[in-house]
Amino acid sequence: MMFAVRNLTAREGNFPEGILIQAKSLFENGRVVMASRMALVQREKYGLGEEPSVDVEAVQKILKKTRFDKLISKGK
């Protein structure tokens, strides 16, 4: 119920800027948080390799189908 109300509000373009930043990153990068330079250095030191791979094209196909791209373009 709460999510339905929030979704309706979001469709009017009402959502916090912090959430909009996350949503845009999700659409553009397939993830909401991107590694900092320091984290990449640490990953190399621990032998963890680069950040896990992500199929951005697949993410964008899904989010275009659900019209998420249109929704976040309304962000104020």
Add this chain to the structure above:
Amino acid sequence: MKYAFFAGCLIPAREPHYENSVRKIAPKFGIELVEMENANCCAPFSIQSLDYTSWLALAARNLCLAEKMGLSIVTLCNDCYESLLMANTILKENKETREKVNKVLADVDLEFKGKTDVKIFSDVLYEVGLEKVKNAVKRPFKGLRVAVQPGCHLSKPKRLHFEQRMGILALDELVEATGAISVPYERKEACCGGPLRGINDEVALHVAKQKLESMKAAGVDAIVTVCPFCYLELDMGQIEIKRHTKMEYDLPVLSFAELLRVAMGMDLEEWELKAHRIPVTKLLNVAEAR
């Protein structure tokens, strides 16, 4: 035991020391972490607030990748855990929703079939068995008083966790298997304030402060969590609170994986120690001496 390893966004990007500890201890318990290639963000509940179907479809894509691997998912992050667990439960139980989401997934040649499960790393360890965990401990944190910070997402959905003794209950017992004492405190199941970051930082910090005061009142030496958001909020939060109010809590924050790793006799590297804003060195030395 093989699992599809879902690292999430935050841990690889901000807390690689947490991931490193998990990768060091997992093989000692016969847990094999198989990388999930090209997985996307879980997606978090902030996305659910914007559009329920988008959230569910993105979570479903990750679940489909695990199905293709023929494995259950193990996550390290509470947010990823609840998001994927909820999506998996909803899609398995609700045919109409499953059909709707599968229409979206058809565009990326996937179909949710309901053949995977979702676990958090602490629950996997709990299934391995408390005795095995206790036997692996070489340097017990004897008498160390710990505030376990489970994080909101470790207790939902309630019916899954409390019937099967997972989540918070399992975490308390795992922490005590290292020799530490999980000290009860008033605001244990309350939010850390982290989800309010970027929305209202002032309120986020106030919530974190309430939590830290509750822990301090219980007389703990340290905070142990499995949630990367709680870790950031309570570790970095203490620095911010000190800057704004001069209040100093001096409570080191460790991930449970780090606590267990040290108890198993594997030291943290210099870079890992530096990743903690509230120094943990004194705590680790004291624990070793007890």
